[in-house]
Amino acid sequence: MPKTLTTVRHLDRASQKRSDKDFIAAAQKSPEARYMILVDEAPAIVSNAERTEAAIRWFKYADIETFDFVREFPIFLGLDDNAAPYFALNINEHRSRIMPGGPFVLKPWVDLRTLAVQGAMQVEELSLIGQAKSIAAWQLTARCCGHCGGTTNIRDGGWRRKCWSCGQQHFPRMDPAVIMLVTHGDKCILAHEERFPDMMYSTLAGFVEPGEDFEDAVRREVKEEVGVDIGPVSYIASQPWPFPHSLMIGCLGEALTTDLTLDPQEIADAQWFTRTEMQQVLDGKHPDGITAPMQYSIAHKLMRHFIAMK
Numbered sequence: 283m284p285k286t287l288t289t290v291r292h293l294d295r296a297s298q299k300r301s302d303k304d305f306i307a308a309a310q311k312s313p314e315a316r317y318m319i320l321v322d323e324a325p326a327i328v329s330n331a332e333r334t335e336a337a338i339r340w341f342k343y344a345d346i347e348t349f350d351f352v353r354e355f356p357i358f359l360g361l362d363d364n365a366a367p368y369f370a371l372n373i374n375e376h377r378s379r380i381m382p383g384g385p386f387v388l389k390p391w392v393d394l395r396t397l398a399v400q401g402a403m404q405v406e407e408l409s410l411i412g413q414a415k416s417i418a419a420w421q422l423t424a425r426c427c428g429h430c431g432g433t434t435n436i437r438d439g440g441w442r443r444k445c446w447s448c449g450q451q452h453f454p455r456m457d458p459a460v461i462m463l464v465t466h467g468d469k470c471i472l473a474h475e476e477r478f479p480d481m482m483y484s485t486l487a488g489f490v491e492p493g494e495d496f497e498d499a500v501r502r503e504v505k506e507e508v509g510v511d512i513g514p515v516s517y518i519a520s521q522p523w524p525f526p527h528s529l530m531i532g533c534l535g536e537a538l539t540t541d542l543t544l545d546p547q548e549i550a551d552a553q554w555f556t557r558t559e560m561q562q563v564l565d566g567k568h569p570d571g572i573t574a575p576m577q578y579s580i581a582h583k584l585m586r587h588f589i590a591m592k
């Protein structure tokens with residue numbers, strides 16, 4: 283790996299430190315502090331020329347001063363193994379154009395989805411970017427209080443906002459969504475939506491509604507989208523999906539019926555695939571050219587899980 287690429291494997295979120303104003307203030311100015319800078323939620327990165335290896339580009343507080351970003355409000359990400367504090371700072375593209383030196387000082391910045399698809403960055407760093415991006419996106423939409431319309435002020439290193447007028451507290455938003463592989467014996471359902479790349483088929487998914495448990499959400503979404511009745515539902519794994527702040531709850535749903543009735547508003551096509559066909563899809567060798575979601579996605583993991591269950 284090139285010398286400029288220093289990867290961060292793990293941060294302790296140190297959530298108990300967030301409310302310590304003195305700690306956060308001192309940590310921000312510490313010579314040990316490191317800053318991820320995002321431009322419109324896309325992090326500045328370093329990479330080799332071929333972009334086969336990439337890492338977050340970490341800046342020091344001295345850089346933040348040079349860039350004239352000291353009045354921006356950074357998000358506290360956590361502490362590394364040496365207790366060095368890490369922050370993320372999100373600016374917009376216009377702000378980058380008026381910073382000393384101009385935007386080229388920060389370039390390149392690359393959005394998380396592209397970085398994940400390229401597969402050049404360690405998964406731990408993608409996760410950190412997801413953490414920063416989710417909070418940054420929430421910060422942009424939580425500036426006013428939903429109760430009284432008053433201005434909210436940032437607290438807890440960016441993890442809480444408090445209304446200046448009525449005192450109401452606001453916390454980062456997360457949207458739970460179920461993502462499910464519907465199975466029936468040796469077969470499972472993959473579907474294509476209009477918004478997907480051509481020929482990409484994936485698992486079904488949908489948001490959990492208020493008052494619903496995950497199992498009910500799986501049964502409702504599958505019935506709505508492909509008309510199949512679902513019996514037992516089992517939880518497999520979850521994945522943060524910071525576009526902008528979802529949490530995907532990955533499940534298997536056992537089908538009680540097999541006839542497909544598609545909701546044309548959501549599903550362009552859906553088919554039953556055998557395990558052998560699924561393996562072809564994952565290997566990029568399906569005779570019809572059908573492809574799977576990227577390897578870091580939970581849909582991909584559910585597909586592999588089903589094949590391994592044989």
Ligand SMILES: [Zn+2]
Pocket residue numbers: 427428429430431432445446447448449450
């Ligand atoms: Zn208020």
